[in-house]
Amino acid sequence: MNILLIGCGKMGGAMLRQWTSRGAHSFTVADPAATDLPDGVTHVTRAADLPTGAFDVALIAIKPQMIADVLPDYVHAVKDGGTFVSIAAGASVASIEKVVGDVAIVRVMPNMAALVGMGVSGLYANARCTPQQAQAITDLIDQTGTCIPVESEDQIDRLTAVSGSGPGYVFEVLRSYVAAAEALGFDHDTARTLVFDTVSGTVEAARQSDLTLEELRNSVTSKNGTTQAGLDALRRDGTLDDLFHTTLQAAYARAGELK
Ligand SMILES: NC(=O)C1=CN([C@@H]2O[C@H](COP(=O)(O)OP(=O)(O)OC[C@H]3O[C@@H](n4cnc5c(N)ncnc54)[C@H](OP(=O)(O)O)[C@@H]3O)[C@@H](O)[C@H]2O)C=CC1
Ligand SMILES: O=C(O)[C@@H]1CCC=N1
Incomplete structure:
Protein backbone atom coordinates (compact mmCIF):
# COMPACT_ATOMS: atom_id res chain seq x y z
CA MET A 1 0.00 0.00 0.00
CA ASN A 2 1.00 3.60 -0.53
CA ILE A 3 0.70 5.16 2.94
CA LEU A 4 0.74 8.84 3.94
CA LEU A 5 1.56 9.87 7.51
CA ILE A 6 0.00 13.22 8.36
CA GLY A 7 2.31 14.20 11.21
CA CYS A 8 5.25 12.07 12.24
CA GLY A 9 6.24 12.91 15.79
CA LYS A 10 6.74 10.58 18.72
CA MET A 11 3.90 8.11 18.07
CA GLY A 12 3.75 8.18 14.28
CA GLY A 13 7.55 7.92 14.20
CA ALA A 14 7.56 4.85 16.47
CA MET A 15 5.02 3.08 14.24
CA LEU A 16 6.80 4.12 11.04
CA ARG A 17 10.05 2.54 12.23
CA GLN A 18 8.35 -0.83 12.71
CA TRP A 19 6.70 -0.63 9.31
CA THR A 20 9.80 0.38 7.38
CA SER A 21 11.86 -2.34 9.07
CA ARG A 22 9.50 -4.85 7.43
CA GLY A 23 9.56 -3.19 4.00
CA ALA A 24 6.05 -4.22 2.91
CA HIS A 25 4.66 -0.77 2.01
CA SER A 26 5.68 2.66 0.66
CA PHE A 27 5.60 5.63 3.04
CA THR A 28 5.40 9.39 2.65
CA VAL A 29 5.58 11.67 5.69
CA ALA A 30 3.94 15.09 5.61
CA ASP A 31 5.23 17.04 8.59
CA PRO A 32 6.80 20.49 8.74
CA ALA A 33 9.21 19.36 11.44
CA ALA A 34 9.99 15.63 11.10
CA THR A 35 13.70 14.77 11.10
CA ASP A 36 15.71 11.56 11.13
CA LEU A 37 13.18 9.59 9.09
CA PRO A 38 13.99 5.98 8.13
CA ASP A 39 15.68 5.40 4.77
CA GLY A 40 13.32 5.15 1.82
CA VAL A 41 10.61 7.39 3.31
CA THR A 42 9.54 10.38 1.20
CA HIS A 43 9.23 13.61 3.19
CA VAL A 44 7.23 16.72 2.35
CA THR A 45 6.81 19.71 4.62
CA ARG A 46 3.62 21.07 2.98
CA ALA A 47 0.36 19.36 2.04
CA ALA A 48 0.41 21.25 -1.26
CA ASP A 49 3.49 19.26 -2.32
CA LEU A 50 1.57 15.97 -2.24
CA PRO A 51 0.22 14.40 -5.44
CA THR A 52 -3.55 14.13 -5.81
CA GLY A 53 -5.23 10.74 -5.31
CA ALA A 54 -1.93 8.96 -4.65
CA PHE A 55 -2.45 7.25 -1.29
CA ASP A 56 -4.36 4.13 -0.25
CA VAL A 57 -4.14 5.04 3.43
CA ALA A 58 -3.68 8.31 5.34
CA LEU A 59 -2.58 7.93 8.97
CA ILE A 60 -3.69 10.96 10.97
CA ALA A 61 -0.92 11.31 13.58
CA ILE A 62 -1.26 14.98 14.51
CA LYS A 63 -2.68 16.24 17.80
CA PRO A 64 -6.46 15.85 18.06
CA GLN A 65 -6.91 19.60 18.57
CA MET A 66 -5.34 20.24 15.13
CA ILE A 67 -7.52 17.92 13.04
CA ALA A 68 -10.23 20.41 12.07
CA ASP A 69 -7.67 22.99 10.92
CA VAL A 70 -5.02 20.76 9.33
CA LEU A 71 -6.76 17.70 7.88
CA PRO A 72 -8.64 19.56 5.09
CA ASP A 73 -5.29 20.33 3.40
CA TYR A 74 -4.57 16.60 2.99
CA VAL A 75 -7.86 15.15 1.75
CA HIS A 76 -6.93 15.57 -1.95
CA ALA A 77 -3.95 13.25 -1.56
CA VAL A 78 -6.03 10.16 -0.69
CA LYS A 79 -7.47 8.15 -3.58
CA ASP A 80 -11.21 7.50 -3.91
CA GLY A 81 -11.94 4.39 -1.87
CA GLY A 82 -8.90 5.01 0.36
CA THR A 83 -8.87 4.64 4.14
CA PHE A 84 -8.32 7.34 6.76
CA VAL A 85 -6.77 5.93 9.94
CA SER A 86 -6.67 8.18 13.01
CA ILE A 87 -4.52 7.54 16.06
CA ALA A 88 -5.61 10.84 17.65
CA ALA A 89 -6.84 10.39 21.22
CA GLY A 90 -10.52 11.13 21.65
CA ALA A 91 -11.15 12.49 18.13
CA SER A 92 -14.39 10.84 17.00
CA VAL A 93 -15.23 9.35 13.62
CA ALA A 94 -17.94 12.05 13.37
CA SER A 95 -15.36 14.82 13.78
CA ILE A 96 -13.18 13.28 11.07
CA GLU A 97 -16.17 12.70 8.76
CA LYS A 98 -16.89 16.43 9.00
CA VAL A 99 -13.62 16.94 7.11
CA VAL A 100 -13.23 13.88 4.88
CA GLY A 101 -16.87 12.95 4.26
CA ASP A 102 -18.71 9.67 4.53
CA VAL A 103 -15.75 7.37 3.78
CA ALA A 104 -13.81 4.49 5.35
CA ILE A 105 -12.38 5.65 8.69
CA VAL A 106 -10.53 3.54 11.24
CA ARG A 107 -9.69 4.71 14.74
CA VAL A 108 -6.59 3.05 16.16
CA MET A 109 -5.24 3.66 19.65
CA PRO A 110 -1.61 2.52 19.70
CA ASN A 111 0.89 2.87 22.51
CA MET A 112 4.53 3.82 22.83
CA ALA A 113 5.66 0.20 23.31
CA ALA A 114 5.39 0.14 19.50
CA LEU A 115 8.90 1.63 19.67
CA VAL A 116 10.17 -1.92 20.22
CA GLY A 117 7.43 -3.75 18.30
CA MET A 118 5.62 -4.60 21.54
CA GLY A 119 2.76 -2.12 21.30
CA VAL A 120 -0.84 -2.97 22.01
CA SER A 121 -3.49 -1.17 19.97
CA GLY A 122 -7.27 -1.02 19.83
CA LEU A 123 -8.93 -0.76 16.41
CA TYR A 124 -12.43 0.41 15.52
CA ALA A 125 -13.55 0.49 11.87
CA ASN A 126 -16.59 2.51 10.82
CA ALA A 127 -19.41 1.01 8.75
CA ARG A 128 -17.95 2.36 5.50
CA CYS A 129 -14.88 0.11 5.83
CA THR A 130 -15.04 -3.06 3.79
CA PRO A 131 -13.80 -6.23 5.51
CA GLN A 132 -10.75 -6.03 3.21
CA GLN A 133 -9.97 -2.46 4.33
CA ALA A 134 -10.37 -3.35 8.01
CA GLN A 135 -8.14 -6.41 7.55
CA ALA A 136 -5.45 -4.41 5.73
CA ILE A 137 -5.27 -1.91 8.60
CA THR A 138 -5.34 -4.69 11.21
CA ASP A 139 -2.39 -6.34 9.45
CA LEU A 140 -0.54 -3.03 9.41
CA ILE A 141 -1.11 -2.41 13.13
CA ASP A 142 -0.16 -6.01 13.94
CA GLN A 143 3.33 -5.12 12.70
CA THR A 144 3.71 -2.76 15.69
CA GLY A 145 2.66 -5.36 18.29
CA THR A 146 -0.77 -6.70 19.15
CA CYS A 147 -4.01 -5.38 17.60
CA ILE A 148 -7.33 -5.76 19.44
CA PRO A 149 -10.49 -5.02 17.41
CA VAL A 150 -13.30 -3.35 19.37
CA GLU A 151 -16.97 -2.83 18.58
CA SER A 152 -17.46 0.82 19.54
CA GLU A 153 -15.69 4.14 19.71
CA ASP A 154 -16.37 4.26 23.43
CA GLN A 155 -14.23 1.13 23.76
CA ILE A 156 -11.41 2.99 21.99
CA ASP A 157 -11.70 5.84 24.52
CA ARG A 158 -11.70 3.37 27.44
CA LEU A 159 -8.73 1.53 25.96
CA THR A 160 -6.92 4.87 25.53
CA ALA A 161 -7.10 5.31 29.30
CA VAL A 162 -5.68 1.83 29.93
CA SER A 163 -3.10 1.13 27.23
CA GLY A 164 -2.76 4.28 25.09
CA SER A 165 -1.71 6.40 28.06
N1 LIG B 1 2.52 9.88 22.23
C1 LIG B 1 1.81 8.77 22.50
O1 LIG B 1 2.20 7.92 23.33
C2 LIG B 1 0.52 8.53 21.79
C3 LIG B 1 -0.04 9.47 20.95
N2 LIG B 1 -1.22 9.22 20.32
C4 LIG B 1 -1.80 10.22 19.42
O2 LIG B 1 -0.87 10.44 18.38
C5 LIG B 1 -1.01 11.78 17.90
C6 LIG B 1 0.36 12.41 17.83
O3 LIG B 1 0.91 12.43 19.14
P1 LIG B 1 2.49 12.55 19.34
O4 LIG B 1 3.19 11.76 18.30
O5 LIG B 1 2.71 12.27 20.76
O6 LIG B 1 2.67 14.12 19.06
P2 LIG B 1 3.88 14.87 18.36
O7 LIG B 1 3.70 16.31 18.65
O8 LIG B 1 5.17 14.21 18.73
O9 LIG B 1 3.63 14.60 16.78
C7 LIG B 1 2.77 15.37 15.98
C8 LIG B 1 3.54 15.81 14.76
O10 LIG B 1 2.66 16.50 13.86
C9 LIG B 1 3.38 17.60 13.35
N3 LIG B 1 2.52 18.61 12.74
C10 LIG B 1 2.12 19.82 13.24
N4 LIG B 1 1.40 20.48 12.31
C11 LIG B 1 1.33 19.69 11.21
C12 LIG B 1 0.74 19.82 9.93
N5 LIG B 1 0.06 20.93 9.58
N6 LIG B 1 0.88 18.80 9.03
C13 LIG B 1 1.55 17.69 9.37
N7 LIG B 1 2.15 17.52 10.57
C14 LIG B 1 2.04 18.50 11.48
C15 LIG B 1 4.12 18.09 14.56
O11 LIG B 1 5.13 19.03 14.22
P3 LIG B 1 5.51 20.17 15.35
O12 LIG B 1 6.19 19.40 16.45
O13 LIG B 1 6.42 21.10 14.62
O14 LIG B 1 4.21 20.79 15.78
C16 LIG B 1 4.67 16.79 15.11
O15 LIG B 1 5.87 16.40 14.45
C17 LIG B 1 -1.95 12.50 18.85
O16 LIG B 1 -3.19 12.65 18.24
C18 LIG B 1 -2.04 11.58 20.06
O17 LIG B 1 -3.31 11.62 20.66
C19 LIG B 1 -1.88 8.03 20.45
C20 LIG B 1 -1.37 7.07 21.26
C21 LIG B 1 -0.16 7.23 22.02
O1 LIG C 1 -1.61 11.83 26.12
C1 LIG C 1 -2.26 11.72 25.08
O2 LIG C 1 -3.28 12.41 24.87
C2 LIG C 1 -1.81 10.70 24.06
C3 LIG C 1 -2.87 9.68 23.80
C4 LIG C 1 -2.45 8.46 24.52
C5 LIG C 1 -1.06 8.72 24.86
N1 LIG C 1 -0.71 9.93 24.57
Whole structure:
Protein backbone atom coordinates (compact mmCIF):
# COMPACT_ATOMS: atom_id res chain seq x y z
CA MET A 1 0.00 0.00 0.00
CA ASN A 2 1.00 3.60 -0.53
CA ILE A 3 0.70 5.16 2.94
CA LEU A 4 0.74 8.84 3.94
CA LEU A 5 1.56 9.87 7.51
CA ILE A 6 0.00 13.22 8.36
CA GLY A 7 2.31 14.20 11.21
CA CYS A 8 5.25 12.07 12.24
CA GLY A 9 6.24 12.91 15.79
CA LYS A 10 6.74 10.58 18.72
CA MET A 11 3.90 8.11 18.07
CA GLY A 12 3.75 8.18 14.28
CA GLY A 13 7.55 7.92 14.20
CA ALA A 14 7.56 4.85 16.47
CA MET A 15 5.02 3.08 14.24
CA LEU A 16 6.80 4.12 11.04
CA ARG A 17 10.05 2.54 12.23
CA GLN A 18 8.35 -0.83 12.71
CA TRP A 19 6.70 -0.63 9.31
CA THR A 20 9.80 0.38 7.38
CA SER A 21 11.86 -2.34 9.07
CA ARG A 22 9.50 -4.85 7.43
CA GLY A 23 9.56 -3.19 4.00
CA ALA A 24 6.05 -4.22 2.91
CA HIS A 25 4.66 -0.77 2.01
CA SER A 26 5.68 2.66 0.66
CA PHE A 27 5.60 5.63 3.04
CA THR A 28 5.40 9.39 2.65
CA VAL A 29 5.58 11.67 5.69
CA ALA A 30 3.94 15.09 5.61
CA ASP A 31 5.23 17.04 8.59
CA PRO A 32 6.80 20.49 8.74
CA ALA A 33 9.21 19.36 11.44
CA ALA A 34 9.99 15.63 11.10
CA THR A 35 13.70 14.77 11.10
CA ASP A 36 15.71 11.56 11.13
CA LEU A 37 13.18 9.59 9.09
CA PRO A 38 13.99 5.98 8.13
CA ASP A 39 15.68 5.40 4.77
CA GLY A 40 13.32 5.15 1.82
CA VAL A 41 10.61 7.39 3.31
CA THR A 42 9.54 10.38 1.20
CA HIS A 43 9.23 13.61 3.19
CA VAL A 44 7.23 16.72 2.35
CA THR A 45 6.81 19.71 4.62
CA ARG A 46 3.62 21.07 2.98
CA ALA A 47 0.36 19.36 2.04
CA ALA A 48 0.41 21.25 -1.26
CA ASP A 49 3.49 19.26 -2.32
CA LEU A 50 1.57 15.97 -2.24
CA PRO A 51 0.22 14.40 -5.44
CA THR A 52 -3.55 14.13 -5.81
CA GLY A 53 -5.23 10.74 -5.31
CA ALA A 54 -1.93 8.96 -4.65
CA PHE A 55 -2.45 7.25 -1.29
CA ASP A 56 -4.36 4.13 -0.25
CA VAL A 57 -4.14 5.04 3.43
CA ALA A 58 -3.68 8.31 5.34
CA LEU A 59 -2.58 7.93 8.97
CA ILE A 60 -3.69 10.96 10.97
CA ALA A 61 -0.92 11.31 13.58
CA ILE A 62 -1.26 14.98 14.51
CA LYS A 63 -2.68 16.24 17.80
CA PRO A 64 -6.46 15.85 18.06
CA GLN A 65 -6.91 19.60 18.57
CA MET A 66 -5.34 20.24 15.13
CA ILE A 67 -7.52 17.92 13.04
CA ALA A 68 -10.23 20.41 12.07
CA ASP A 69 -7.67 22.99 10.92
CA VAL A 70 -5.02 20.76 9.33
CA LEU A 71 -6.76 17.70 7.88
CA PRO A 72 -8.64 19.56 5.09
CA ASP A 73 -5.29 20.33 3.40
CA TYR A 74 -4.57 16.60 2.99
CA VAL A 75 -7.86 15.15 1.75
CA HIS A 76 -6.93 15.57 -1.95
CA ALA A 77 -3.95 13.25 -1.56
CA VAL A 78 -6.03 10.16 -0.69
CA LYS A 79 -7.47 8.15 -3.58
CA ASP A 80 -11.21 7.50 -3.91
CA GLY A 81 -11.94 4.39 -1.87
CA GLY A 82 -8.90 5.01 0.36
CA THR A 83 -8.87 4.64 4.14
CA PHE A 84 -8.32 7.34 6.76
CA VAL A 85 -6.77 5.93 9.94
CA SER A 86 -6.67 8.18 13.01
CA ILE A 87 -4.52 7.54 16.06
CA ALA A 88 -5.61 10.84 17.65
CA ALA A 89 -6.84 10.39 21.22
CA GLY A 90 -10.52 11.13 21.65
CA ALA A 91 -11.15 12.49 18.13
CA SER A 92 -14.39 10.84 17.00
CA VAL A 93 -15.23 9.35 13.62
CA ALA A 94 -17.94 12.05 13.37
CA SER A 95 -15.36 14.82 13.78
CA ILE A 96 -13.18 13.28 11.07
CA GLU A 97 -16.17 12.70 8.76
CA LYS A 98 -16.89 16.43 9.00
CA VAL A 99 -13.62 16.94 7.11
CA VAL A 100 -13.23 13.88 4.88
CA GLY A 101 -16.87 12.95 4.26
CA ASP A 102 -18.71 9.67 4.53
CA VAL A 103 -15.75 7.37 3.78
CA ALA A 104 -13.81 4.49 5.35
CA ILE A 105 -12.38 5.65 8.69
CA VAL A 106 -10.53 3.54 11.24
CA ARG A 107 -9.69 4.71 14.74
CA VAL A 108 -6.59 3.05 16.16
CA MET A 109 -5.24 3.66 19.65
CA PRO A 110 -1.61 2.52 19.70
CA ASN A 111 0.89 2.87 22.51
CA MET A 112 4.53 3.82 22.83
CA ALA A 113 5.66 0.20 23.31
CA ALA A 114 5.39 0.14 19.50
CA LEU A 115 8.90 1.63 19.67
CA VAL A 116 10.17 -1.92 20.22
CA GLY A 117 7.43 -3.75 18.30
CA MET A 118 5.62 -4.60 21.54
CA GLY A 119 2.76 -2.12 21.30
CA VAL A 120 -0.84 -2.97 22.01
CA SER A 121 -3.49 -1.17 19.97
CA GLY A 122 -7.27 -1.02 19.83
CA LEU A 123 -8.93 -0.76 16.41
CA TYR A 124 -12.43 0.41 15.52
CA ALA A 125 -13.55 0.49 11.87
CA ASN A 126 -16.59 2.51 10.82
CA ALA A 127 -19.41 1.01 8.75
CA ARG A 128 -17.95 2.36 5.50
CA CYS A 129 -14.88 0.11 5.83
CA THR A 130 -15.04 -3.06 3.79
CA PRO A 131 -13.80 -6.23 5.51
CA GLN A 132 -10.75 -6.03 3.21
CA GLN A 133 -9.97 -2.46 4.33
CA ALA A 134 -10.37 -3.35 8.01
CA GLN A 135 -8.14 -6.41 7.55
CA ALA A 136 -5.45 -4.41 5.73
CA ILE A 137 -5.27 -1.91 8.60
CA THR A 138 -5.34 -4.69 11.21
CA ASP A 139 -2.39 -6.34 9.45
CA LEU A 140 -0.54 -3.03 9.41
CA ILE A 141 -1.11 -2.41 13.13
CA ASP A 142 -0.16 -6.01 13.94
CA GLN A 143 3.33 -5.12 12.70
CA THR A 144 3.71 -2.76 15.69
CA GLY A 145 2.66 -5.36 18.29
CA THR A 146 -0.77 -6.70 19.15
CA CYS A 147 -4.01 -5.38 17.60
CA ILE A 148 -7.33 -5.76 19.44
CA PRO A 149 -10.49 -5.02 17.41
CA VAL A 150 -13.30 -3.35 19.37
CA GLU A 151 -16.97 -2.83 18.58
CA SER A 152 -17.46 0.82 19.54
CA GLU A 153 -15.69 4.14 19.71
CA ASP A 154 -16.37 4.26 23.43
CA GLN A 155 -14.23 1.13 23.76
CA ILE A 156 -11.41 2.99 21.99
CA ASP A 157 -11.70 5.84 24.52
CA ARG A 158 -11.70 3.37 27.44
CA LEU A 159 -8.73 1.53 25.96
CA THR A 160 -6.92 4.87 25.53
CA ALA A 161 -7.10 5.31 29.30
CA VAL A 162 -5.68 1.83 29.93
CA SER A 163 -3.10 1.13 27.23
CA GLY A 164 -2.76 4.28 25.09
CA SER A 165 -1.71 6.40 28.06
CA GLY A 166 -0.43 3.32 29.90
CA PRO A 167 3.26 3.70 29.08
CA GLY A 168 3.10 7.17 30.63
CA TYR A 169 1.92 5.69 33.94
CA VAL A 170 4.44 2.86 33.75
CA PHE A 171 7.38 5.17 32.99
CA GLU A 172 6.36 7.30 35.95
CA VAL A 173 6.09 4.27 38.26
CA LEU A 174 9.49 3.05 37.04
CA ARG A 175 10.99 6.49 37.66
CA SER A 176 9.71 6.53 41.21
CA TYR A 177 10.76 2.89 41.85
CA VAL A 178 14.30 3.58 40.56
CA ALA A 179 14.56 6.74 42.69
CA ALA A 180 13.54 4.75 45.77
CA ALA A 181 16.17 2.09 44.97
CA GLU A 182 18.80 4.83 44.68
CA ALA A 183 17.68 6.16 48.07
CA LEU A 184 18.50 2.70 49.49
CA GLY A 185 22.09 3.17 48.36
CA PHE A 186 22.32 1.76 44.82
CA ASP A 187 23.96 3.75 42.03
CA HIS A 188 21.62 4.81 39.19
CA ASP A 189 22.64 2.08 36.70
CA THR A 190 22.35 -0.70 39.27
CA ALA A 191 19.00 0.67 40.46
CA ARG A 192 17.70 0.65 36.84
CA THR A 193 18.87 -2.94 36.30
CA LEU A 194 17.30 -4.15 39.55
CA VAL A 195 13.98 -2.44 38.85
CA PHE A 196 13.71 -3.13 35.10
CA ASP A 197 14.65 -6.82 35.44
CA THR A 198 12.29 -7.23 38.39
CA VAL A 199 9.41 -5.68 36.42
CA SER A 200 9.99 -7.43 33.08
CA GLY A 201 10.64 -10.82 34.76
CA THR A 202 7.54 -10.45 36.92
CA VAL A 203 5.35 -9.56 33.94
CA GLU A 204 6.66 -12.58 32.04
CA ALA A 205 6.12 -14.88 35.04
CA ALA A 206 2.52 -13.63 35.36
CA ARG A 207 1.95 -14.09 31.61
CA GLN A 208 3.16 -17.68 31.73
CA SER A 209 1.34 -18.64 34.96
CA ASP A 210 -2.11 -20.15 35.47
CA LEU A 211 -2.34 -18.55 38.92
CA THR A 212 -4.28 -15.34 39.57
CA LEU A 213 -2.38 -12.14 40.28
CA GLU A 214 -3.48 -12.37 43.93
CA GLU A 215 -2.10 -15.93 44.17
CA LEU A 216 1.16 -14.87 42.54
CA ARG A 217 1.45 -11.89 44.91
CA ASN A 218 0.83 -14.20 47.86
CA SER A 219 3.52 -16.58 46.58
CA VAL A 220 6.06 -13.81 47.21
CA THR A 221 4.62 -12.70 50.55
CA SER A 222 5.85 -14.56 53.63
CA LYS A 223 3.80 -14.04 56.78
CA ASN A 224 5.35 -11.15 58.68
CA GLY A 225 8.17 -11.01 56.14
CA THR A 226 9.71 -8.22 54.11
CA THR A 227 7.16 -8.25 51.26
CA GLN A 228 4.25 -7.98 53.67
CA ALA A 229 5.91 -4.97 55.29
CA GLY A 230 6.44 -3.37 51.88
CA LEU A 231 2.93 -4.18 50.59
CA ASP A 232 1.30 -2.77 53.73
CA ALA A 233 3.07 0.51 53.03
CA LEU A 234 2.22 0.38 49.29
CA ARG A 235 -1.48 -0.42 49.57
CA ARG A 236 -2.35 1.62 52.65
CA ASP A 237 -5.92 0.32 53.07
CA GLY A 238 -6.99 0.61 49.43
CA THR A 239 -5.13 3.79 48.50
CA LEU A 240 -3.37 2.08 45.60
CA ASP A 241 -6.64 0.74 44.13
CA ASP A 242 -8.20 4.20 44.48
CA LEU A 243 -5.20 5.78 42.78
CA PHE A 244 -5.32 3.50 39.73
CA HIS A 245 -9.10 3.83 39.51
CA THR A 246 -8.90 7.63 39.60
CA THR A 247 -6.02 7.67 37.10
CA LEU A 248 -7.87 5.64 34.46
CA GLN A 249 -11.15 7.50 34.99
CA ALA A 250 -9.37 10.85 34.53
CA ALA A 251 -7.78 9.73 31.25
CA TYR A 252 -11.10 8.31 29.97
CA ALA A 253 -12.90 11.54 30.84
CA ARG A 254 -10.27 13.53 28.95
CA ALA A 255 -10.76 11.36 25.84
CA GLY A 256 -14.46 12.30 26.00
CA GLU A 257 -13.55 15.99 26.10
CA LEU A 258 -11.40 15.64 22.95
CA LYS A 259 -14.25 14.22 20.81
N1 LIG B 1 2.52 9.88 22.23
C1 LIG B 1 1.81 8.77 22.50
O1 LIG B 1 2.20 7.92 23.33
C2 LIG B 1 0.52 8.53 21.79
C3 LIG B 1 -0.04 9.47 20.95
N2 LIG B 1 -1.22 9.22 20.32
C4 LIG B 1 -1.80 10.22 19.42
O2 LIG B 1 -0.87 10.44 18.38
C5 LIG B 1 -1.01 11.78 17.90
C6 LIG B 1 0.36 12.41 17.83
O3 LIG B 1 0.91 12.43 19.14
P1 LIG B 1 2.49 12.55 19.34
O4 LIG B 1 3.19 11.76 18.30
O5 LIG B 1 2.71 12.27 20.76
O6 LIG B 1 2.67 14.12 19.06
P2 LIG B 1 3.88 14.87 18.36
O7 LIG B 1 3.70 16.31 18.65
O8 LIG B 1 5.17 14.21 18.73
O9 LIG B 1 3.63 14.60 16.78
C7 LIG B 1 2.77 15.37 15.98
C8 LIG B 1 3.54 15.81 14.76
O10 LIG B 1 2.66 16.50 13.86
C9 LIG B 1 3.38 17.60 13.35
N3 LIG B 1 2.52 18.61 12.74
C10 LIG B 1 2.12 19.82 13.24
N4 LIG B 1 1.40 20.48 12.31
C11 LIG B 1 1.33 19.69 11.21
C12 LIG B 1 0.74 19.82 9.93
N5 LIG B 1 0.06 20.93 9.58
N6 LIG B 1 0.88 18.80 9.03
C13 LIG B 1 1.55 17.69 9.37
N7 LIG B 1 2.15 17.52 10.57
C14 LIG B 1 2.04 18.50 11.48
C15 LIG B 1 4.12 18.09 14.56
O11 LIG B 1 5.13 19.03 14.22
P3 LIG B 1 5.51 20.17 15.35
O12 LIG B 1 6.19 19.40 16.45
O13 LIG B 1 6.42 21.10 14.62
O14 LIG B 1 4.21 20.79 15.78
C16 LIG B 1 4.67 16.79 15.11
O15 LIG B 1 5.87 16.40 14.45
C17 LIG B 1 -1.95 12.50 18.85
O16 LIG B 1 -3.19 12.65 18.24
C18 LIG B 1 -2.04 11.58 20.06
O17 LIG B 1 -3.31 11.62 20.66
C19 LIG B 1 -1.88 8.03 20.45
C20 LIG B 1 -1.37 7.07 21.26
C21 LIG B 1 -0.16 7.23 22.02
O1 LIG C 1 -1.61 11.83 26.12
C1 LIG C 1 -2.26 11.72 25.08
O2 LIG C 1 -3.28 12.41 24.87
C2 LIG C 1 -1.81 10.70 24.06
C3 LIG C 1 -2.87 9.68 23.80
C4 LIG C 1 -2.45 8.46 24.52
C5 LIG C 1 -1.06 8.72 24.86
N1 LIG C 1 -0.71 9.93 24.57
